[in-house]
Amino acid sequence: xxxxxxxxxxxxxxxxxxxxxxxxxxxxxxxxxxxxxxxxxxxxxxxxxxxxxxxxxxxxxxxxxxxxxxxxxxxxxxxxxxxxxxxxxxxxxxxxxxxxxxxxxxxxxxxxxxxx
Amino acid sequence: xxxxxxxxxxxxxxxxxxxxxxxxxxxxxxxxxxxxxxxxxxxxxxxxxxxxxxxxxxxxxxxxxxxxxxxxxxxxxxxxxxxxxxxxxxxxxxxxxxxxxxxxxxxxxxxxxxxx
Numbered sequence: 001x002x003x004x005x006x007x008x009x010x011x012x013x014x015x016x017x018x019x020x021x022x023x024x025x026x027x028x029x030x031x032x033x034x035x036x037x038x039x040x041x042x043x044x045x046x047x048x049x050x051x052x053x054x055x056x057x058x059x060x061x062x063x064x065x066x067x068x069x070x071x072x073x074x075x076x077x078x079x080x081x082x083x084x085x086x087x088x089x090x091x092x093x094x095x096x097x098x099x100x101x102x103x104x105x106x107x108x109x110x111x112x113x114x115x116x
Numbered sequence: 117x118x119x120x121x122x123x124x125x126x127x128x129x130x131x132x133x134x135x136x137x138x139x140x141x142x143x144x145x146x147x148x149x150x151x152x153x154x155x156x157x158x159x160x161x162x163x164x165x166x167x168x169x170x171x172x173x174x175x176x177x178x179x180x181x182x183x184x185x186x187x188x189x190x191x192x193x194x195x196x197x198x199x200x201x202x203x204x205x206x207x208x209x210x211x212x213x214x215x216x217x218x219x220x221x222x223x224x225x226x227x228x229x230x231x232x
Contacts, residue, residue, distance in 0.1 A: 004158075043205065044119075045159070045223040091158050103149065103172060104221070106158030 002027045004094050006107035013082055014115050021077045021110045023092030033095040034075045040088045082114045120224035122208050128230045137193040137227045141210030148191050151207040198231045
């Protein structure tokens with residue numbers, strides 16, 4: 001069965017600290033996609049990144065970076081030099097069957113609070 | 117605006133009543149998705165449409181839930197004989213193509229349903 005686990009329910013850091021949000025997934029498919037979404041207090045989920053199961057290269061986008069490791073079924077997200085505006089709930093998600101089924105399986109989310 | 121629009125933003129109803137939630141996707145997006153998010157949980161897939169047809173309704177919890185998209189644009193999620201357990205935020209999303217291989221679903225701000 002497919003599953004996404006975000007073990008960290010809440011994380012609190014001080015501005016400028018680095019923080020890593022963990023994501024572990026389970027799937028029987030060999031082709032799948034992994035995602036991160038951000039949900040600010042307004043409630044609107046915002047897409048951050050998608051990776052496919054055949055591409056294990058780490059990715060960096062500004063202060064954000066992602067580490068995908070198939071050996072440990074993990075897709076962790078790191079924010080460098082965190083800012084107050086990064087405060088939100090972050091969701092990791094999985095799409096099986098090559099993403100063709102049109103639905104995402106979300107984890108329970110990690111609430112990040114960045115204090116000034 | 118140009119984003120996904122959901123109405124009403126808040127709906128309070130009594131147990132046993134009928135409720136309709138509306139989603140207006142981004143213009144030109146052929147795929148439309150409904151998710152449900154309970155407090156402290158990640159979004160849970162309900163149904164997605166490709167055009168006017170429901171391509172996958174496997175997430176609908178029971179036959180009290182039904183969704184339509186008669187003209188391939190606006191969609192309505194209908195809940196009959198509401199129960200207290202239906203209380204949640206109902207999220208709508210759209211994407212340009214299906215299968216949604218980009219993973220970039222554009223979400224609305226949701227309709228918060230409270231069943232008393």
